[in-house]
Amino acid sequence: MSPAIEVKDLNRVYYSYKKSVGLWSSVKGLWNRQHVEKVALSDISLSIPSGEVIGLVGANGAGKTTLIKILSGLIAASSGEVNVLGYNPFHRRNEFLRKISVLLGQKNQLWWDIAPVDSYQLLMSIYDLDVNKSQKKIKELADILNCTHVLETQLRRLSLGERMKMELIGALLHDPQILFLDEPTIGLDIVAQTSIRNFLSAYVKDKKPTIILTSHYMDDISKLADRLLIISKGRLFYDGSIDKFTQKSVQKKRLKLIFENPTKNAIRISDDVLIMPGTKNLDLEVEPTKMAEIITQIAQFQSVQNISTEEIDFEETIREFLKTQQ
Amino acid sequence: MKHWLKRNLAFARLGIQTNLEYRFNFFIDAIVQPAMTAGIEIFLWFALFAATNTETLNGYSKESYLAYVIWAAFVGRIAISWMYEHMMMDEIETGSINAIILRPMTFFEYYLSQLLGYKLVIFLFSSLVPLSIVLYFGLPTALNRLPLVALLIFYYLIFIHAMSFMTACLAFFLNRVRSFTLVKNFTIYIVSGELFPLDLLPTFWKKLFLNMPFAAGVYLPVGYLTNRISTELFLTGFINISIGLVVVLFLSYIIWRKGLRSYSGTGA
Structure with missing residues (x-):
């Protein structure tokens, strides 16, 4: 046909x-x-x-x-x-x-x-x-x-x-x-x-x-x-x-952390990540290979109540992609 | 053929329906405006004859002129297209033409049928104004000629629509082409005999204008209706329109084709 x-x-x-x-x-x-x-x-x-x-x-x-x-x-x-x-x-x-x-x-x-x-x-x-x-x-x-x-x-x-x-x-x-x-x-x-x-x-x-x-x-x-x-x-x-497209484009996952208490001071995790004082819920996009390292680093400074990870959805993938095209 | 007719009758109905939707505007257009124009013309020619203190002008009586101008005001309004020309321009300028050209119909027929439908209704309503005036004042009018006159006017409308279509197509290349409409329609106002009877002109100009299709818009139908011209001269109107139509449609086709090539589907 x-x-x-x-x-x-x-x-x-x-x-x-x-x-x-x-x-x-x-x-x-x-x-x-x-x-x-x-x-x-x-x-x-x-x-x-x-x-x-x-x-x-x-x-x-x-x-x-x-x-x-x-x-x-x-x-x-x-x-x-x-x-x-x-x-x-x-x-x-x-x-x-x-x-x-x-x-x-x-x-x-x-x-x-x-x-x-x-x-x-x-x-x-x-x-x-x-x-x-x-x-x-x-x-x-x-x-x-x-x-x-x-x-x-x-x-x-x-x-x-x-x-x-x-x-x-x-x-x-x-x-x-x-x-x-x-x-x-x-x-x-x-x-x-x-x-x-x-x-x-x-x-x-x-x-x-x-x-x-x-x-x-x-x-x-x-x-x-x-x-x-x-x-x-x-x-x-x-x-x-x-x-x-989503599989090919998504090189990051969403990491969600809930702290036991809000952070007292600013915490520098890496060049890209700075946790501001007073943060209770943290939402980060991280490469899967670096996830364990980042969690360990944060846990050194702050008690964590809950940790979860999510796939980044299609809408966000497209949005990120379009940003790179402008 | 059956489908073509069905489609175009639907467009004609649309022309009537959309205009009747705005009742006040329709009333002004069909009754008030022709009545006011007729009133102004009556005063003007009464004043002219009173000032010149004469019984006849160029061989015609005051009643003859009054009959002419009353019918000319009526026919002139039927045989012109401002509204649909502007609508066609708008469609091209704003890109709303997209909805028309992507359907199995033509832009030309779509507006022609609407124009004819609308003008038919206006003709029926507005004719009450000159009819009542000529009957009241006993002005010379051969009412038995009205059907043939109407035929010429509606044939002329096809020609006028072709002119409008050609002018509107310029909007593919130029922004704001309304100035063309103004110049064109004002020229037609004079050469069609709406402003004054063409027989008042010097022979050269009269001959020239009579050989153009525009005379078939006002002078020939009104002249025939008011016993000013012969049947032979009246019938030349059909021939002149036919020749004019061939020329204008040919030019329109070229401009339309070129226009569509350069069209960018504005705003979609």
């Missing part, structure tokens, strides 16, 4: 112009502008089988959204080959567009001035969908998302969480084979985030679409994605499972 998405040597360069500060540079910019190139994606190659959920992770400006824009056909690649479901996405053939759906968390895909039910009617006409089947589907999805009560309220009057649920229903109405989700939970409170995450998880199990998901919430990625792609400065830095 051919992959749903295949990308080879993909590059994308953006052009903009550089403006110095001040009024004079604005005046000068009328006739003389200094153009600059920014490489957003560089030599990306990947293959995604049908039905796989991809978590696309990277710092701001790493190139995640640019990759989604190219794969969905929104913008053209500067060079390289892109094949999505057998189509060049940038040609935006109607047959191709009927098979995909794009949900950009920071943009409305539904119509602002009308109620979601009216937007769905419009989508039925655009995608040429069976009205009865679609209405049944809307009801089902709205029941699962617990948002039936807002279907007839204008989009502009809904909360962000309700709006996102409505957007999700709209994005899934035509049963897309590929779903591009760019920050679907951005700005949502924890309840709405969990609700959408659970919904997507159930949807993936049931319909098995190919999903490309970007999110700044690593819980979204770790709970939904089968495969992790990390982009850094326009390059594909990692392509593999989440577990492997």
